[in-house]
Amino acid sequence: MGHVYSARAGNGVPPATPRTSWSPGTRRTLDRDAPASVGSHHRTFRSNIERRTEVLPLAHCAPRPPAAFRDARGSRPMTAAAGHGARARCRPSTVHDRSISAANGSVRTKRSKSAPPLPLHLAARHRNSIRTQTNRGAFCMSQQLSGILTALPTPFTADGKIDVAALGRVVDRNIDGGVDGLVACGSTGEFAAMSEHERRLVVETVVEHAAGRVPVIAQTGAVSTAEAIRLSRHAQECGASVVMLVTPYYEPLTEDETEHYLRTVAESVDIPVMLYNMPGVTGVDLSPETIGRLAREVDNIEYVKDTNADMSRVRQLIHRYGDVITTFGGWDTLILATLTEGAAGVVAGSGNVVPAELVSIHRALQAGELDRARAEWSRLYPLMESLMSMPFVPAVKAILNSLGLPVGTPRSPLLELNSETADRVSAEAAAALGQRAPLPTTAPGKVLRSADSRPLCSESDLPPSRHFIDGGYVGSTSSRVLDVVDPCSERVLCHTPDGTAEDVDRAVAAAVTAKASWARLVPKDRSDALHAIANRVEAHGDLLARMEAANTGKPLAVAQDDIAGTVDTFRFMAGAVRAATSMAGGDYLDDHLSVIQREPVGVVGVVTPWNYPLMMAAWKIAPILAAGNTCVLKPSEQTPVTTLKFAELVADLIPAGVLNIVTGRGDVVGARLSSHPAIDLVALTGSVNSGRAVARAAAEGLKRVHLELGGKAPVLIFEDADLAAAAETLRTASFWNSGQECGAACRVLVHESVADRFVEHLVREAASLTAGEPAVDGVEIGPVVSKAHFDRVRGYLERAQRDGARAALGGGALDGPGYFVAPTVLVDVREGAEITREEVFGPVVTVETFRDEEEAVRRANDVPYGLSASVWTENARRSHELPARIDAGTVWVNSHLALANEVPRGGFKGSGYGRDLSIYALDDYSRTKHVMHNHAR
Template identity: 55%
Template structure:
């Protein structure tokens, strides 16, 4: 449980953590920076200090360190690497409340939500540590007469990773765990808005990870991210972020023909049939739609509801939205909805809601920027959203749930699939046959039935379409961060 003392400790740790790049096993400010980047507490707009803005020279140094460390790390047995990852997980578990409090202060995340996320970090590390020890390949054998074939599973090499501001440490773990477990080394760029938990983790892990295995370069995507994507010493790029960021990384990576792993945006439809348990759906959506202030790529932000239960569902959803407790996470664990990450993000959400209103949609609750400090936007419910409109098809990335109507099953599926994204969706019905038909026809990488936003480390998280490609979680992630080498040995003629 996060107490006032924990928040005080977190604020002190934020003030003391090295504001520097972590390269070759040590924090460093050498090499000069492209200025500084201000960090702001989004709940009260107070300064959290600055971080250095890195340059291509820092990327060069980090890549060089990762390449030096690669032979030794890749040459370790999976069991040896697993021990290191378990030790890193132990450190995370020993500092759960501290890391969660730092996440809450840096990102404006409610304490309960932040507390739920940090254990996922250690769980990812432990799962991948074990999974790498059981990597599978085709059976060795004579697939060509007189030749023995077997498959070696090898690390890709040096992986560059860019992580987002909405789940800073959890998304870092979703990259770090499989990348390192598979024997790769890494250069990581956290979001310039929320780097603090990553820096604290590196401080805690400095004596656990061999020098150069995991390097962190602070800075912007336009400078550091671009340098990483173009760098000939990086063999693969992995990014969780916006579609635009993913396109930039993929375009830059093409110059050196490096692998790319992208987890991008989403516009998750929630299809509610007339036989759905509306109370259960609303209870779930009050969390899955507004969690992290809606700044979640799989958030339940777009409801497609059968016309016979539309009005009842909307009334229940409005009551649930209005019952949420909004405020600064530092006020305690009763806070359910914090701010969005920045003034720019809040203004973008507000402008999108205003455009929907002008296009004829009805804002039933919320929809106005509150007059208070911090980058808050209220939980909002919009109905009468036209099919094909911006609100129906584009990602809001804020605490806004829109509702559309449908009449037939085929219409519901068609509306749900009428987006460029393909990350997540859910269907709500008591009819098993309808459930199975919908799951088969919904064109999304994760589809829930009578649930939404439940995630398991053992199962892949993957998008289709503009939501990207490449798998996080599960053994599929290990596949993405390894390469296969076919070895064929001529057996020669038998000797008597």
């Protein structure tokens, strides 16, 4: 690898640390006989004082060297390194006269006037950055800076620190895009808002990550001359190729003050210096005459970046002072004009967004293809105009965030763009890139918090730390309790008993005692009891909704919807039981009449989940009681409060022992319910693993099992679908209850021809969701239920993104207390990826594409689950045929997650068996009996 070693000594400047980098205009030759300086593959350079650097004739400036000498991207010519037989090149407008200062041995370069600048097409080729592949796989530069230099942003973490990992990704994006160099700590990098330590860290990170692939220009200008010197020396020592100096900006300086500052800092280092003229920001305008004079008198001032909307300034620098300084433009809307005027290149913050596109324009100009360059520029210009018409740094960061390259927000006093402006500039960036830009959501951490510190429900509203058995609250046989936690604040709401097997036995005994009398009631009596329960729940609906919201974190409106669903379930089952009839019999044998009857199963053990605590309990309790059974129910240990309160509220409406609630953990209470010999049927709504455990335990006693397990609902969107309607539906169907819904539309399969358009619709819809605490008006999405589940969902997201998925929206947690996960849309998802096959159970939607109907059906069925699915199409044949080919218990057409008590809910495959809701649930909780009468006797 090439190293630049400082020969200057005795002037207070410490020798530069040997570095792996681009070798700038100051030429040195490799001393093959010198000892290795840093490791066996490092060699020192010494000044070649025996000859002058030669200027190659134009005949040697071949624009397309043989293929063997092109780099991996195939667009950049390579040549052998200096000292390996190649003739050194320098820019055609300058001859470097090299000598050694007798006083200190430093390299001094004198410049002499030369011929006028070359024509554009020759000058551009001649200035092309020549790279050489060394024996360690890195590049060294044997020519002057030229081409597209990207001014890097500085990524910040949520807590305001430099995000080193993100900065490395930005470096890679630019180098992969083919840029010719990187500027660290420029104005795009927000250097003025950073400490000296932070600026050093950024330069070190960029140099280390660039690893010699391109030159690194470190902007080291500061308000204080001393600080600028310290930063400049540090940049040289850590391996920067060039130092860039902006003028002090705290007050306008006189011309003498400005020149003194620039001379002093430039002379403190050995590497080339680029002056940074930015009068619109600093208030100091370096005139072309001043710049020319400094370049003539200070040896290592070799470049200037002129950030000025006036092209006449650039023309003067190029045509009047091109013999002493190399000019770079810095105004993004003038990139094409600057390059065609003959500038060596541009320093552009927009290079972060469109690096390959700017490089392509530069390459077209090098090849003399002006029409192609103009055509490509026309596509980029609307973006450039927008960037320059708004706060530049916030705009660049908004775009990079939208492109899936998180760089955080600008540092105060800069503010991030409002969502409308960010959406607009991101869309323009997408057009420039020839792709659809994911629309950004509200900034991470925007969770609406209640200004009212009062809790949703009082301590007196909450149930006591007891079970509900045989018509009343009873204590546990154990003193252990479980915390019930508010997932918004992470505070403990209350405690419930950590139940035991003995507690279950007591509850089962009560249910056994009550079952005979309850089963003997005629349907009307049971129906009346269920109607009374519905009325009681409705009357206390506000309290129950507030308790549900406090325990689960779901928005109050969602909890109120749960209570309304609970009421309707009891009313439906109250009517259904009166309409149920046994099958009419017949004489199938002589003198014998057969009658088919439905009768209660007996005692049903129930385990309910935490996502809809009371409504899921109602889906079980209502048909169980309607069919004449008694019940022992274990609610989720995380969300037991409304189920206990429900039992308390309805205790006087049903006989004691008909409904019993035992709280506790699944491996104790749930396991005992599944294996208890007096339990006749076990019903579970829960995970696949829980279903397996219940089925295994129940098998020992040959019990019947009713399982409603997980889901991974595919959403098939065909090219003729109403994309806007589908996205609007998925706004609810995917994110309702924070995605904690077995039938959630979590896996979109969209036809490849309309995928980009659909994602744009979906991201826009999902981005409009408002996250916050339950009591805040307008909140639509709350936290997930617990810390354990929060970590589980985040784990899925992190692994998916490591696996190549890109977050078009969201992709992680929201800031602040509570278990909030951002509404997330993942695109570029690999077929068969974990996140497309496993139930995440959070506000996460994956988007995959398919080519034809056969592939869509195959991939829809290629998951372990079969609970629900939807098909979106305007094709009549497809709308009738496809549901039969999809292996799911419910298939919606041009809809999703539409539920009614009149229709069954249940699945196939890993989603379990048995049906909730409708008269099919009554069948599940009853048994068939054949009675045959011999009517001849």
